[in-house]
Amino acid sequence: MISYKFRLYPNKQQKEKLEFALDICRQAYNIMLGELRDQAIIDRNMIQSILPDLKICEPRFREVYSKTLQYECYKLFSNLSALSALKKQGRKVGQLKFKGKKFFDTITYNQSGFDLEHIFGKNGRLKLSKIGDVKLKLHRLPEGNVKQVTLKRMNDKWFAFVISDGKTRLKHGDKVLGIDLGINHYLVDSEGNKVEHPKLYEKTQKILRAYPHR
Secondary structure: OEEEEEEEEOOHHHHHHHHHHHHHHHHHHHHHHHHHHHOOOOOHHHHHOHHHHHHHHOHHHHHOOHHHHHHHHHHHHHHHHHHHHHHHOOOOOOOOOOOOHHHOOEEEEEOOOEEEEEEEOOEEEEEEOOOEEEEEEOOOOOOOOEEEEEEEEEOOEEEEEEEEOOOOOOOOOOOOOOEEOOOOOOEEEOOOOEEOOOOHHHHOHHHHHHOOOO
């Protein structure tokens, strides 16, 4: 998997939709957390079944792409697993906390609901369900197939973190070089190149004398 970060440039209407979707996802997370706290025995299927009911009772939840809401359930149980792991390590931890607006800044499109399009140069568009076609700076094309897009608000700016199934390629040559750390020379390689010792201790003696240990 490879992760890419792109700057988004939503227009006024798109920015309002992003802010709205962000708050609805936060509300969904908090509602599911509230139900989780009330359970004597944790039932993930029951928690996730809350989402269809929310869409029936509260029309505003229908205005956000369904899988972004479903991802909040995944996020909730991932946080719960991380908390359980810390407890097993003997760490003192409390309960999961409800998220305030200042502590909730991501929306995730997982597997569907998005399409990344290259226009020309470094210009591109990120098509998002329920949001629209948002301009972005496409400084490089993702390798492989895009599997997930996470939108993040940072200092009133929006960024897209794109994850693809591409593989990281390391560039290297066929040459082999041996390196030895010595006494007479700080470093000597197998081709005879030498690097003298920087002698940092000797060079800082005057400074050390000026600031003796107390």
